[in-house]
Every structure is written in C-alpha cells, then in structure tokens.
Amino acid sequence: xxxxxxxxxxxxxxxxxxxxxxxxxxxxxxxxxxxxxxxxxxxxxxxxxxxxxxxxxxxxxxxxxxxxxxxxxxxxxxxxxxxxxxxxxxxxxxxxxxxxxxxxxxxxxxxxxxxxxxxxxxxxxxxxxxxxxxxxxxxxxxxxxxxxxxxxxxxxxxxxxxxxxxxxxxxxxxxxxxxxxxxxxxxxxxxxxxxxxxxxxxxxxxxxxxxxxxxxxxxxxxxxxxxxxxxxxxxxxxxxxxxxxxxxxxxxxxxxxxxxxxxxxxxxxxxxxxxxxxxxxxxxxxxxxxxxxxxxxxxxxxxxxxxxxxxxxxxxxxxxxxxxx
Amino acid sequence: xxxxxxxxxxxxxxxxxxxxxxxxxxxxxxxxxxxxxxxxxxxxxxxxxxxxxxxxxxxxxxxxxxxxxxxxxxxxxxxxxxxxxxxxxxxxxxxxxxxxxxxxxxxxxxxxxxxxxxxxxxxxxxxxxxxxxxxxxxxxxxxxxxxxxxxxxxxxxxxxxxxxxxxxxxxxxxxxxxxxxxxxxxxxxxxxxxxxxxxxxxxxxxxxxxxxxxxxxxxxxxxxxxxxxxxxxxxxxxxxxxxxxxxxxxxxxxxxxxxxxxxxxxxxxxxxxxxxxxxxxxxxxxxxxxxxxxxxxxxxxxxxxxxxxxxxxxxxxxxxxxxxx
Numbered sequence: 001x002x003x004x005x006x007x008x009x010x011x012x013x014x015x016x017x018x019x020x021x022x023x024x025x026x027x028x029x030x031x032x033x034x035x036x037x038x039x040x041x042x043x044x045x046x047x048x049x050x051x052x053x054x055x056x057x058x059x060x061x062x063x064x065x066x067x068x069x070x071x072x073x074x075x076x077x078x079x080x081x082x083x084x085x086x087x088x089x090x091x092x093x094x095x096x097x098x099x100x101x102x103x104x105x106x107x108x109x110x111x112x113x114x115x116x117x118x119x120x121x122x123x124x125x126x127x128x129x130x131x132x133x134x135x136x137x138x139x140x141x142x143x144x145x146x147x148x149x150x151x152x153x154x155x156x157x158x159x160x161x162x163x164x165x166x167x168x169x170x171x172x173x174x175x176x177x178x179x180x181x182x183x184x185x186x187x188x189x190x191x192x193x194x195x196x197x198x199x200x201x202x203x204x205x206x207x208x209x210x211x212x213x214x215x216x217x218x219x220x221x222x223x224x225x226x227x228x229x230x231x232x233x234x235x236x237x238x239x240x241x242x243x244x245x246x247x248x249x250x251x252x253x254x255x256x257x258x259x260x261x262x263x264x265x266x267x268x269x270x271x272x273x274x275x276x277x278x279x280x281x282x283x284x285x286x287x288x289x290x291x292x293x294x295x296x297x298x299x300x301x302x303x304x305x306x307x308x309x310x311x312x313x314x315x316x317x318x319x320x321x322x323x324x325x
Numbered sequence: 326x327x328x329x330x331x332x333x334x335x336x337x338x339x340x341x342x343x344x345x346x347x348x349x350x351x352x353x354x355x356x357x358x359x360x361x362x363x364x365x366x367x368x369x370x371x372x373x374x375x376x377x378x379x380x381x382x383x384x385x386x387x388x389x390x391x392x393x394x395x396x397x398x399x400x401x402x403x404x405x406x407x408x409x410x411x412x413x414x415x416x417x418x419x420x421x422x423x424x425x426x427x428x429x430x431x432x433x434x435x436x437x438x439x440x441x442x443x444x445x446x447x448x449x450x451x452x453x454x455x456x457x458x459x460x461x462x463x464x465x466x467x468x469x470x471x472x473x474x475x476x477x478x479x480x481x482x483x484x485x486x487x488x489x490x491x492x493x494x495x496x497x498x499x500x501x502x503x504x505x506x507x508x509x510x511x512x513x514x515x516x517x518x519x520x521x522x523x524x525x526x527x528x529x530x531x532x533x534x535x536x537x538x539x540x541x542x543x544x545x546x547x548x549x550x551x552x553x554x555x556x557x558x559x560x561x562x563x564x565x566x567x568x569x570x571x572x573x574x575x576x577x578x579x580x581x582x583x584x585x586x587x588x589x590x591x592x593x594x595x596x597x598x599x600x601x602x603x604x605x606x607x608x609x610x611x612x613x614x615x616x617x618x619x620x621x622x623x624x625x626x627x628x629x630x631x632x633x634x635x636x637x638x639x640x641x642x643x644x645x646x647x648x649x650x
Contacts, residue, residue: 022585026465099650125650127459130635132649134452137611137638138604140351184597259603260347266597271590272509278584279463286462306636306646310455313462321631324457325424325450 006030006292009059009087011079012069013037013050015247016092019281020067021046027285029315033063060086065288067091069281077102084109084117088295090288092122092280099125107302116295117302121287122280123271124148128253130305131269135255139265142257145183147175147196151249151276159224160201163217165209168237170244172200175252176229183254186264194227201232204240249276286313331355331617334384334412336404337394338362338375340572341417344606345392346371352610354640358388385411390613392416402427409434409442413620415613417447417605424450432627441620442627446612447605448596449473453578455630456594460580464590467582468513472500472521476574476601484549485526488542490534493562495569497525500577501554508579511589519552526557529565574601611638 008030010017017035024032025046035042035050042050051059056066066083068091070076076093083089084106093102099120110117120126124146132144153173160169179196182189201218205211215232218225235243255267273279287305290312294303311321333355335342342360349357350371360367360375367375376384381391391408393416395401401418408414409431418427424445435442445451449471457469478498485494504521507514526543530536540557543550560568580592598604612630615637619628636646 019584096650099647100644103647120650127463129650130459133635133639133646134455136649137635138452138608140607140611186597259344259600259607263599263603264597265599265604265607268593268595268597270593272511272593273590274588275584275590278588279590282465282584282590283463286465304636304647304650306649307634309632309634310458310462311631314458319425321458322424322428322629324461324631325421325445325454325629 004029006289007033007062007064008288009033009056009063009066010035010048010069011053011056011066011083012075013039013042013044014069014071015277016281016284017067017069018045019275019278020069020285021048021281022278023282023285027289027315029289030285034059056083057086063087065090065292067284067288072098077105080106080117080119081109084115085113086115088116088118088291090118090121090284090291092126092284093120094122094125096125103302103304111301114300116291116299118287118291118304118308119302120304121284123273123283124251126280126283126305127271128251128269131253131255131267133306135253135257135267138267139255139257139259141259142255142265143188145196145252145254145256147180147183147252147254149173149175149197149249149251151251151273152244152247156199156201156224159221160203160218163214163221165206165214166203167206167209168204168240170202170240172202174198174200180252180254183256184266184268186256186266188256188258197228199225199228199230201230202240202244203232203234204237205234246274247276249273249279289313289315329354331614332358332387332389333613334358334381334388334391335360335373335394336378336381336391336408337400338364338367338369339394339396340602341606341609342392342394343370344600344603345394345610346373347603348607348610352614352640354614355610359384381408382411388412390415390617392609392613397423402430405431405442405444406434409440410438411440413441413443413616415443415446415609415616417451417609418445419447419450421450428627428629436626439625441616441624443612443616443629443633444627445629446609448598448608449576451605451608451630452596453576453594456578456592457580458631460578460582460592463592464580464582464584466584467580467590470508470521470577470579470581472505472508472577472579474498474500474522474574474576475525476576476598477569477572481524481526481549484546485528485543488539488546490531490539491528492531493529493565495527495565497527499523499525505577505579508581509591509593511581511591513581513583522553524550524553524555526555527565527569528557528559529562530559571599572601574598574604614638614640 065088072095106117156171250271252270293312390413397420431442481496577595618637
C-alpha cells in the first residue's frame with residue numbers, strides 16, 4: 001500500500017509531547033517536522049527543531065496536522081481555536097464537563113477552515129470511551145463501570161502540593177479489588193467512584209510543617225479526597241524521588257449486561273501501563289493517521305473517537321487489515 | 326433523535342437466529358418482519374411469521390436488511406450471494422481461511438445491487454478482531470494473543486460425535502492460566518494455540534462401544550485434538566444433558582507491547598458469556614443498525630467491523646453519544 005507521508009507538528013513539550021515524539025519516530029508514514037514550545041532555547045530528544053508558539057502560522061505549508069499536547073485546564077481550548085484555523089489538530093482534552101463546549105468551538109473553527117479536529121483522544125477519554133460505547137451497543141440492557149489505576153493522578157498530586165507545608169507529593173488512584181470482583185461477577189449496582197477507589201498519598205513535608213494539620217487538610221479536600229478512603233504516607237524527598245518517579249497507570253472498563261433475565265454477559269477491557277504518557281501518545285499518533293484519512297475523504301469539522309472507522313488506524317491495505325479478522 | 330424503523334428479516338432459525346430475535350425485540354428502532362427457514366411448519370418464539378426460503382425474494386419491498394444466521398461451513402457463502410442481490414445483509418461467517426473469498430464474492434454482489442453486506446460479525450471474528458486491530462494501532466511494536474474459552478466448541482463437539490461408538494459429546498476449549506499470565510506479564514513470545522489451550526471432552530458412548538479405542542481416536546484427530554493436551558471424561562447421556570446443556574463461552578485478546586525498550590504496556594479484553602449465541606446475536610443487531618446508517622449515507626459493497634464508525638452502533642444523537650467520552 002502506498003501512503004503519502006503525513007507532516008506532523010507537536011505543540012507543547014511536556015510528557016505527552018515527548019511520548020508523541022517517540023511514537024512518530026517509529027511510524028514510517030509520518031514525519032515529525034517541528035515542535036513548538038512557549039519556552040525558547042529548548043532542544044528535543046529526537047533532534048527535531050523546536051520553535052516558539054508565535055511561529056506556528058508560518059508552518060502552514062510545511063505541516064499537515066498538529067498534535068496539541070498542552071494541558072486541558074489552561075491550554076487546549078484556547079490553543080485549539082487558534083491553531084485549528086491553520087491545521088488539522090488532535091488533542092487529549094480530558095475535562096469531561098467541558099467536552100461539549102470544546103467540541104462546539106472546535107467544530108466551528110474546523111468547519112470554517114475546512115480542517116478536521118479530533119478531540120479528547122487518549123485512553124480516558126479515548127479507548128475507554130470507545131469501550132463504554134461498544135459495551136452499551138453489545139449489551140443494551142446493562143451497566144458500564146470504569147475503574148482507574150493503580151496509577152498516579154496528576155490532578156490529585158497537584159492538589160496535595162498546593163497545601164501549605166507540603167514540599168512534594170504523589171497520589172495513586174487504586175481500584176478496590178472487592179468492587180472490581182462484584183462487577184466481574186455480573187452485578188449491576190450503582191456503586192460510586194468514591195466507594196470503589198482508594199486514594200494512596202505519598203507526601204513530603206516542608207521542614208517544621210504540622211503533619212497532623214496537613215493530613216487533616218488532605219482528607220477534607222473537596223472534589224479530591226472527601227468521601228474517599230485515603231491512605232497518607234509521609235516520606236522523605238529521597239524516597240519520593242527513588243520510589244515514585246515512574247508514571248505507571250491503568251484501569252478497567254466493564255460492561256455487565258443481560259441478554260435475557262439472569263443471563264449474565266460480562267465484557268472487560270483493562271490496561272496495565274508502564275508509562276501512561278507514552279501509551280496515551282501512541283494512541284494519539286494512531287488516531288492522527290486516521291484523522292488524515294478522513295480529511296483526505298473530504299471530512300471536516302470536529303470529530304471524536306466514535307466517528308473514526310477503525311481500519312483507518314493502521315498503515316496497511318484493506319486486504320492486510322482483514323487478516324486481523 | 327428521530328430514527329426510521331429498520332425492517333429486519335432473519336434467515337435460518339438456529340441458536341444465532343433465536344438470539345437475534347431476542348435482541349431485535351428489545352431494539353425500539355428495529356422491527357422483525359419475518360423469519361425464513363428451510364423447514365416449513367415452524368413457529369417462532371416471538372410470534373413472528375415464519376416463511377420458507379423460496380419466499381425471500383417476494384419480501385423485497387417489506388424488508389431492508391437480512392440477518393443471515395446459517396452455518397459458515399455450508400450456508401453463508403451461498404446464501405449471501407443469493408440474498409445479497411435483494412437486501413442489505415449481515416452474517417457471522419467465521420471460517421477464517423475463507424473470509425477473503427467470501428468478501429470478494431459479497432463485494433461484487435452488493436456493489437451490483439447497490440446494497441451493503443457486512444460479513445464476519447460477532448465476537449470472533451468481530452469484537453475480538455477489532456481488539457486485535459486497536460491493539461496493533463495503539464502498540465505497533467508488540468504482539469497479539471487470543472485465548473478462547475472456557476466454552477463449548479461446536480466444531481470440536483461435532484468432530485467427536487462423528488467417531489464410531491460415540492452417542493453424544495461436548496467439548497470445552499479452556500485457556501491455560503499459565504500462558505494467560507505470561508501474556509499479562511508483558512511477555513512477547515510465540516506460544517501456539519496448541520500449547521496455550523486445553524481441550525476438555527465429555528463423551529457419551531453407545532452401548533458396547535470400545536472406550537479405549539474411542540479415546541485413542543479422539544486424541545489423534547488431526548486439526549482438532551492432535552498436539553493439544555486433551556482431557557476425556559466418559560459420562561452418561563443424563564449427565565451430559567444435566568450438566569452440559571448451557572452454551573457459555575468467552576475468551577481473551579491481549580496486546581502486549583513496548584513504547585520504548587523495557588516499557589511494557591498491556592491491553593486486555595475479555596468476555597465471560599453465559600450465552601455465546603445470544604451475545605453474538607446482540608452484537609450482530611447493533612452492527613445491523615450501523616450498516617443501515619452506512620447504507621443511508623450511500624455506502625455500498627462488502628464491509629467488515631473495521632469499516633464501521635462506532636457512533637453508528639447506538640440509536641442516540643451525536644450529543645448523547647459524546648456523553649460516553
């Protein structure tokens with residue numbers, strides 16, 4: 001199968017960007033042309049030239065698609081609206097409550113520009129979203145469960161770090177085996193994320209900080225720890241750096257349903273990831289390929305994982321892909 | 326979201342057909358119009374009228390899509406070429422070695438008729454195929470493993486039944502936990518289906534049959550048992566009927582890969598099914614919905630699960646579907 005090479009740019013240069021850089025180097029049908037960062041003077045791991053953000057519009061004839069690797073909280077909505085005017089874009093926007101707003105904005109920009117914007121790609125949202133949809137399709141009378149972990153939640157780690165007296169922290173989200181087993185056994189009940197997850201915190205105190213107060217503040221942090229079973233371990237910075245530097249993650253999507261009364265059918269999808277950002281990026285790169293195929297067919301506007309025909313994910317001919325049947 | 330009702334016919338009236346009948350009754354956007362069988366005088370569980378096969382062409386204005394529920398060995402290739410001239414069709418063709426031949430034939434017929442034919446749908450081929458593709462896309466440097474069971478293999482049960490002296494038999498395919506664990510632990514090796522599965526047989530002998538000979542013949546059946554660890558249990562017809570009448574099945578698709586050297590990423594998809602045919606049919610009915618959406622967009626020819634945008638599987642609006650992100 002002959003494919004033209006897709007010219008790719010990366011916007012931002014954090015963990016997801018570095019993962020995309022690795023994944024693109026392994027993809028024969030894609031070429032990483034440039035990386036764009038807010039900071040100047042950066043060199044990239046692959047030797048790809050790094051430019052500043054304001055140079056992005058000048059790459060209109062040199063880049064087909066931009067992988068937007070900024071954060072959901074502050075970067076992606078704004079950057080997408082700007083960069084989506086010039087390029088196809090793909091992002092990993094994961095603020096669930098704002099996805100519809102982001103979709104609407106990106107759809108308008110992409111349609112006006114005749115471009116495709118693929119938002120909220122990765123594993124959750126992303127592959128896990130697809131599993132929730134497939135589960136509902138296969139077993140309409142049923143229930144979806146999502147469990148996250150064991151893995152580091154950046155949001156929860158940051159929330160702990162913002163507490164006065166905390167020098168550093170890492171927080172692991174851990175699914176409770178008991179609830180996983182209940183879902184696996186075909187139980188259809190309404191347990192909450194609070195009930196079914198444990199929060200495991202590793203906290204480094206500043207000199208002289210009040211351990212009891214910090215512990216109390218963590219336990220009562222609304223939207224983060226309140227309502228959760230929370231384990232707090234105070235350790236040294238050396239221990240944190242030595243034992244908690246990796247970025248493992250994972251999780252589970254289960255669909256539990258019945259095709260007839262008392263006829264339990266259980267679908268489980270799970271991930272065990274040594275590197276959360278590198279897996280996320282690898283998925284994003286595969287969907288970048290699919291986005292280009294859809295763009296070549298004349299598609300424009302904002303899309304999600306739900307719109308993508310799976311065959312477009314591989315750089316193989318239809319015949320080769322059918323061998324996977 | 327307003328949807329027109331899809332008028333569906335079922336061809337054949339075995340286990341998959343009965344499962345489709347159940348799934349269609351639960352689908353508000355679909356109406357089961359008629360069932361077609363080789364045999365006459367049949368009544369259906371749902372009260373849907375049953376016609377003979379020769380009446381199929383007269384339903385051209387009354388049915389949009391036919392779910393072909395015959396067997397892969399003798400029915401589907403032939404029936405598809407005939408029925409695909411008049412209707413959109415979907416089947417669960419699962420003879421892996423002949424899929425490409427079936428695809429070619431169905432593509433020709435469907436294109437000539439301006440119809441869509443979706444072949445090889447179910448869970449393997451079907452959802453498992455999709456997982457193999459998604460795994461390869463997400464982790465290009467890696468390896469797919471498929472395990473089947475624990476569940477009854479109709480083909481292996483039939484093979485035992487054909488041996489002289491055997492009155493009845495059921496064969497369970499069982500994945501070996503040891504190999505599953507090796508895959509789950511991120512091992513990328515080339516173990517075979519023979520190594521990684523156990524074959525568990527429950528056999529009823531005819532009066533006076535030579536047990537030792539039957540056992541020996543089973544163990545040496547080429548393409549079925551030779552090379553496999555095989556357990557053979559001789560039991561009475563009463564025990565077989567009492568303990569082995571259900572049709573549970575399941576299996577596992579694992580993708581084990583590395584995003585960087587020594588960075589193991591593991592994806593697992595597994596099914597635990599109380600009823601294999603009813604789950605298969607439920608998946609087929611969801612993909613029947615998707616087929617109709619693709620047909621409405623002007624698609625024609627033969628397609629597989631790899632061509633279907635997942636959003637088309639649910640009778641929901643794009644906005645509702647994005648809530649699953």
